[in-house]
Amino acid sequence: MMTRIPRRATSPSRLGERAVVLGASMAGLVAATVLADFFETVTVIERDVLPDHPAVRRGVPQGRHVHVLLQRGAQVLDELFPGLLDELAAAGAPAWNDADLSELHLSFGGHEMIRWGRLPIEPKDMAIYMPSRPFLEWHVRRRLQAMRNVTILEGHDVTGLTSTADRRRVTGVRMVDRNSAAERELTADIVTDATGRGAHTSAFLERLGYGRPAEDHIVMHTTYVSQSLRIPKGTLKEKLVDIGPGPGRPTGMFLVGNEDNTWVFTVFGMVGHQPPPDFAGMLSFAGEYCPAHLLAALRAAEPIGEVAQHRMPSSRWRRYDKMPRLPDGLLVCGDAVCSFNPIYGQGMTVAALDAVALRDCLRRGGPDLPRRYFRASARSIKVAWRIAAGSDLAIPKVQGRRSRSMRATSRLVDWMLVACESDPVVAARFFKVNGLIDPPVRLLHPATVYRLAVANLRRRRGAAPSRQAERSCGAESRPA
Structure with a gap:
């Protein structure tokens, strides 16, 4: 049995008694560890019975497919769960x-x-x-389960959310035990929906009179x-x-x-x-x-x-950040907000960045939390969305809005990729943007634009640099 660990010694002031997270997905796990620093207890409600070893489970059907943790996602996970990356490597990832x-x-x-x-x-x-998705999720879940103020309630379906009579605040959840069919309510100061692409939060908001978020x-x-x-x-x-x-x-x-x-x-x-x-x-x-x-x-x-x-x-982005009104006490994260074309491997990293946005907003206190959180998380989502959208919309039959700025960006990316064929300095800068470390605007640095111009001019003239020249170029350059 894993030893239960206390709350972090540097834990900030408490913002409430209980936080509830819907779904033990990667998004739910990282959200729960952030909330554990701000609430007396955190309860994660999950419909699956969770395996006690790395295994694909019904609630994560994509678990048998390729998953890669982008560089920024790895950094965030190691910050939230210190030593996790070394633990994964020691276990064979x-x-x-x-x-x-x-x-x-x-x-x-x-x-x-x-x-x-x-x-x-x-x-x-x-x-x-x-690591495979089941392997990573299991290691993160074990870390979360070791926190003394966190409980994962398995085998339960959430049947709805509760609110105050004036519908201005979400107050908890209604749930049913999948084995006994027993129903009960759980009160909460904050509910975070991490149930994935099929989340029902937008429908719940409509029933409360807030309408549904627009969708991209x-x-x-x-x-x-x-x-x-x-x-x-x-x-x-x-x-x-x-x-x-x-x-x-x-x-x-x-x-x-x-x-x-x-x-x-x-x-x-x-x-x-x-x-x-x-x-x-x-x-x-x-x-x-x-x-x-x-x-x-x-x-x-x-x-x-x-x-x-x-x-x-x-790909679908529910624009909670653009809603004119939101009830207090309700947040959404991960694929429940934005689900990406999986070929770009962005999902887990964006979920980790949602947790960072949540942590930063909680540090500034509880008032107006949903509005502040959705606007903060939208900033990192927007970067990942534009990277993926630019690649997808380069395919003629893909349906989506193609703006003038996107067409200009696509030309710049193509010039960048030409340079990445031979220039390790440009490749390093591309890696940082693609891994969500650096913002795309870094690619417009004059030194980078110069290298793009040289590489593309060389391509048009049909010349290829020698490997020795490129090695020298890379060795003489400072780390990107």
């Missing part, structure tokens, strides 16, 4: 933490990123961690299938393969190493391009764009279990 570009095979928009040398960055600051949509109809594998040791140098859609090709693949010497191979298609739901069909589907040495490794692999399939019709 692979990480790209030496800046060695030969260990990555990345292709975005038809541009293959530089694959030799090292990025001129501090490796640990830009490390990519690759990008309709891309992504279908992806995944197969767990064992690949003979020493077969591949790469730790992570990400081949995104390219011009005229709305398809792609991932190959990621996980704990226990296992791998997950995923192929995906958008706007009507559906991968076959069998391993042989997956290999054939990837044959158009997968390098020969990767295909050879996949053919030599041993499949583990069955192929898993998942569909995502659209």
